[in-house]
Amino acid sequence: EDKVVQSPLSLVVHEGDTVTLNCSYEVTNFRSLLWYKQEKKAPTFLFMLTSSGIEKKSGRLSSILDKKELFSILNITATQTGDSAIYLCAVPNNNDMRFGAGTRLTVKP
């Protein structure tokens, strides 16, 4: 059965810390992996990854995909309280989108 597993489920850090969020997947016909940030209600898009080993970067956030080991990581450096959110990983499969359960990140001042 197709699945997407995120770890950890919950993480509490202090401002300035660096965090690494993990997403492993088992999906037939893999073509891409997406990361979303869900602060209060609507998830907002962060990254779409299709190729192994190519880092995508946006400010303090970066992400990379390993298609051989079937996982992706999302790194956040110099965390701020505004980074507190649920981070969702999703992998499309045919016409379905498989989401992980998310990692709830709390950044304390």
Next chain:
Amino acid sequence: DGGITQSPKYLFRKEGQNVTLSCEQNLNHDAMYWYRQDPGQGLRLIYYSQIVNDFQKGDIAEGYSVSREKKESFPLTVTSAQKNPTAFYLCASSAGLDIAKNIQYFGAGTRLSVL
């Protein structure tokens, strides 16, 4: 402003009642989706539509129905057959039909509770 509007933000359903959640987009997107989000679980696809007057079931379509009479609108009805409807419902849309290549944009959600 361009975006996806879901209404209402909060909705209460009585036993045996059907309720309809609204989703409107002005992004001129072809594809629209409905997801259900439960605590500790990922989003699960209920229905999706790639074109007007056509829609497909997702993983958990039982107890739900949809329509796509207009490109910009994709309402979801939670019927009395859905025995556990309490959840956060998210609507999304994307410009293209290939789910692996087109980013989905989400509305702010509707939280449905059972009285």
